[in-house]
Amino acid sequence: MTSHTKLERVFQNVFNNDRLLLEDSLDPQSIEDWDSVNFVNLLFAIEMEFGIQLGEDDYDHFENIGKLKKRLGI
């Protein structure tokens, strides 16, 4: 499984929507159910899946998927 697919699965699980596809331009505003709770859930799921820790400085990278992927080195 590619890292892109991994990330996609993470989003699909957190937002309970397995038709959610990750385009680089996708941003929080266009994801239904994006709220502070799901943001924490997403953070945790990404940390687990990619074996990293995301600090406060990293939150800017969630502006859109392209930026996030860059941070994750995908």
Next chain:
Amino acid sequence: MRKALQAVLDEAADYREQGQLEKSLKILTEHANGDELPEPEIALQAARVLASEGYSTEAAGWLRSLVDTTEEFTLWQAAGAVYQDICDHSTDEQLRTARIAVLGSYTITQFVPLLKLAALRWKVNIEVYESGFGQIEQEVLNPNSGLYAFKPDFVILMVHAGATRLSAYTAEPENEIATEFSRWQTIWQTLIDQSSAQILMHNFVVPFEEAFGNLACSQPGTRSNMLDVLNRQIAERSPAQVSILDVEKLAANIGREHWFNDRYWYMSKQSVSFPCLPMLAKKSAAQLSAHLGLAKKCLVLDLDNTLWGGVIGEDGLQGISLGAGVNGEAFVAFQRYILALKRRGIILAVCSKNNEADAMEPFNKHPDMQLSLDDIALFVANWKPKPENLQYIAQTLNIGLDSLVFVDDNPAEREIVRQLVPEVEVVTLPKQPTGYLRALAGVDWFESVNFTEEDLSKTEKYKAKAATEALEAKTESIEDFYRSLDMQAEIAPFDELHLPRIVQLIGKTNQFNLTTKRRTQAEVESLMQAPDHVHFYLKLKDRFVDHGLVGLMIAHRQEETLSIDTWLMSCRVIGRTAENAMLAYLGQQAGALGCTKLRGRYIPSKKNKMVEDLFAKFGFRSIDSEISVPEGSTDWEYDLSANDNFENPWIRV
């Protein structure tokens, strides 16, 4: 070869993408059938597909199995979301309902869907009222709060140590503890006065950090120590409407290092780290279910390789493993734990495929047995299918099938029970006996809400009940079970390679052995050379286990008659119709040799009563015996020219 999990998930996702839901589901189900319990990723995906099509009941079934096979947070969370989509839809399944108010001193948003999922495992559909974080007093002390409008059956107080007002150190610990205790007393009393809810109170988990280090435990004024005392007071002095969930113990079992994750506390006020939430949800649901009267009452135990190592009917009293050695010690510890369960009010029953006299022998004579016959409310040892016996046990003890928990080392027995009596809970024992105790101690089915004098004498009560009730055992069809085992046999003439095992089986098989003729290796070798003998072995494997070489037959040919000299089978495959496969094969061989008659003889021994009717069962007719046969023997004949060959519908050869 079996496909890898990821490949199956991908393929199922592709089919789903194309709208081919049935195909998607089929792939998942096929993969799941290869395991005793489906892998949680498979269960999640199957539940998703079914939920999206509105099959709520079926989806719920998969979600329940996920709860049993994983404690991984992300899977639970995803499953919780799927359940959220279907729990409001009417399902044709009968679910209990309960109204739960969850009040947290920390963020419980992630916890609540997991609690719902864990309650679904108990077939309880809970409706939840969720307070904002840190709103316990505001909700409880205000009679007009949403909490009271919700009219809860249960109120769960999810608290963490940071919610107390205890100092890091004080010179007056008694005062601080008394003040804190009275604060919680007020909360309980107000809840009791204002509602009829049962209160489930979490106790406080002592934090990871402690400035006093090891000294803390001997300094009454440290926060660690004060929390310990407070927990004890809550346990001992809270009113009857309050039950304690011992979260401190749970956190200690898991490890504080894992229990707390400071980053997530700062980020979103999570006092319990995400990976520990599924466990907390499980424990909470078990406690809730105990209050709803859903806890299990009776532990049903297999004997051979479950309470001791080996097979009593084959290995004898000296041959079983109990007391000495690694496994022997583990079996003793396992029995001691079972005994402790019995002493706190769990009823014990035995359900074993054995002759009753053999099965009871260790209880009466083995010095290392911890359980005695007096501890067993109902002792069932026979050769009937276990589902049938479990129904008998439930009826005789006059409790529901859903009050039974079944413990058996054999995955095939566990499978047949899951299939034919799904109400019964099954403990999945690991392969090694050293892991049995932990597996049983890890299940949450025996939570109880109180402990009374009556619990101490429960076994005696149920024993009396069992003795007075006359019952007929109900029969269940087991064809589905045979089919699902997917059994495959290899049958071939004796050869050098298999000779040691053949000789071993001839030497030690007692129970399924028609003639109990023992032969040395040399005797078997010379028989293999003799042209007037038919001989073959049977190897059997099923979905779960490769049993190896487990049966054999030797027959002697005289003109048109083929006489069965030896027919035996290892007890581990009894009740699988392997005897049909062997007899059908012999029938074919007879036909190929131009024989028209089969003859068989049963020679009784101390141990082989289970096969005395075997020839009759297959339609052989009784004939007069020769004069020289051993006493009690019976002779049988089957006319192949006038009858069909024997049927073997369940095993592929």
